[in-house]
Amino acid sequence: MALRGAFRTRCGLLSLLSQRLPHGNHVRGCVSPFLSTHRRNNSTAPKIKVDFDQTAGVSIMTLQNPPVNSLSLDFLTEFCSALEKLEMDKSCRGVILTSGQPKVFSAGLDIMEMYGKSPERCGEFWRAVQEMWLKLYSSNMVIIAAINGSSPAGGCLMSMTCDYRIMADNPRYSIGLNETQLGIVAPFWFKETMVNTVGHRTTEIALQLGQLYSPTEALDIGLVDKLVPEDQIITTATQTMTKWLAVPDHARQITKSMMRKPTIDKLMSKREPDIQNFVSFITKDPIQKSLGLYLAMLKKRKS
Numbered sequence: 335m336a337l338r339g340a341f342r343t344r345c346g347l348l349s350l351l352s353q354r355l356p357h358g359n360h361v362r363g364c365v366s367p368f369l370s371t372h373r374r375n376n377s378t379a380p381k382i383k384v385d386f387d388q389t390a391g392v393s394i395m396t397l398q399n400p401p402v403n404s405l406s407l408d409f410l411t412e413f414c415s416a417l418e419k420l421e422m423d424k425s426c427r428g429v430i431l432t433s434g435q436p437k438v439f440s441a442g443l444d445i446m447e448m449y450g451k452s453p454e455r456c457g458e459f460w461r462a463v464q465e466m467w468l469k470l471y472s473s474n475m476v477i478i479a480a481i482n483g484s485s486p487a488g489g490c491l492m493s494m495t496c497d498y499r500i501m502a503d504n505p506r507y508s509i510g511l512n513e514t515q516l517g518i519v520a521p522f523w524f525k526e527t528m529v530n531t532v533g534h535r536t537t538e539i540a541l542q543l544g545q546l547y548s549p550t551e552a553l554d555i556g557l558v559d560k561l562v563p564e565d566q567i568i569t570t571a572t573q574t575m576t577k578w579l580a581v582p583d584h585a586r587q588i589t590k591s592m593m594r595k596p597t598i599d600k601l602m603s604k605r606e607p608d609i610q611n612f613v614s615f616i617t618k619d620p621i622q623k624s625l626g627l628y629l630a631m632l633k634k635r636k637s
C-alpha cells in the first residue's frame with residue numbers, strides 16, 4: 335500500500351431525492367426489465383483524462399464518464415490504474431481531481447452495478463470500490479478535490495479521501511452521504527472517513543438523515559474547505575497545491591499516515607467480510623426493491 339512508502343521522500347507526491355423510500359417488504363422478482371436495460375454509457379473512450387504538468391509535478395485527473403461520472407466497475411478499474419501510475423511516478427507529487435461533466439462531480443456508485451446483478455458480480459464491484467478508497471485515502475501524493483458539481487454518496491466519499499476540498503459556490507450543487515435515502519447503508523469505512531472529516535456528532539446526524547448539503551452548508555460543517563466561483567476552481571486548486579507542496583514530502587506523508595492509518599488498517603483487516611456483508615445486504619429483495627424505486631424516481635424526475 336502507498337502509505338508503506340511514507341518514509342520514502344519523493345523529490346519532486348433532492349435533498350436530491352429527499353423522499354424516503356419504502357423498504358422492509360419482501361418482494362421477489364423486483365428487477366423490472368425496463369430498469370435492468372437502463373441506458374448505460376458503453377463507450378470505450380477513456381473515462382479518466384490525465385494532464386501532467388511536469389514542471390509543477392502536478393496532474394489533473396478529469397473524470398469523464400458521461401452522463402454523471404457514476405462509479406461503475408469499468409470506471410473504478412480505469413481510475414485505480416491511472417492513480418497507481420501517478421503514485422509510482424516520483425515526479426508526480428500532487429493530483430487535482432475534477433469532473434469533465436457539467437453540473438456533476440460524481441453521482442456516486444453506479445446504481446446499475448448494484449441492481450439485478452449476481453452475487454459474484456456484486457462482490458467484484460465492491461472490491462473495486464474498496465480499492466479506489468484504499469488507493470486514494472492512502473496516497474502519498476497531495477490530492478485536492480476540485481468539486482465542480484454535485485457529489486452525492488460515493489462522490490462525496492471520493493471527495494473526502496482528498497487532502498483538501500474546494501467546491502464551486504453554486505447553490506444548485508449538493509454533497510453528502512445520502513445512502514439512507516436509497517434504503518441502503520453507508521458501510522463503516524464510509525462512516526469513519528466522514529467522522530475523520532467532520533466529527534462524530536455531525537456524521538451521526540448526516541448519515542441517519544442521508545443529508546445532502548449545499549456548498550455553503552458543507553463549508554459550515556467542514557465537509558469542504560473552500561468555496562469559489564466555478565470558473566476559478568482549477569486556479570484555486572493549483573494555488574492551494576503549491577502551498578501544500580512547499581511542505582517537505584516525508585514530514586507531510588508521515589503525518590497523513592498517522593491521521594489515516596487506523597481507518598485504513600481496519601478495512602485492510604476486514605476486506606473479505608466487508609465484501610460478504612455488502613453482497614448479502616445488496617442482493618436482498620427489499621434492498622433491490624428500494625434501489626429499483628430509486629432508479630425509477632431518477633428517471634421520472636427527468637421526464
Ligand SMILES: CC/C=C\CCC/C=C/C(=O)SCCNC(=O)CCNC(=O)[C@H](O)C(C)(C)COP(=O)(O)OP(=O)(O)OC[C@H]1O[C@@H](n2cnc3c(N)ncnc32)[C@H](O)[C@@H]1OP(=O)(O)O
Nearest residue numbers: 350404441442443444445484486487488518519612615632
Ligand atoms: C453494506 C453496505 C451496503 C451498501 C453500500 C452502498 C453504498 C452506496 C453508495 C452510493 O454511491 S449509491 C449512489 C447514490 N447516488 C445518488 O443518489 C445520486 C443519484 N443521482 C442524482 O441525484 C442526479 O443524477 C445528479 C447526480 C444530481 C445529476 O442530476 P442531473 O439532473 O444532471 O442528471 P439526471 O438525474 O438526469 O441523471 C442522468 C442519467 O444518469 C442516471 N444516474 C444518475 N445517477 C446515477 C447513479 N448513481 N448510478 C447510475 N445511474 C445514475 C440517471 O438515472 C439518468 O439516466 P437516464 O439518462 O438513463 O434517465
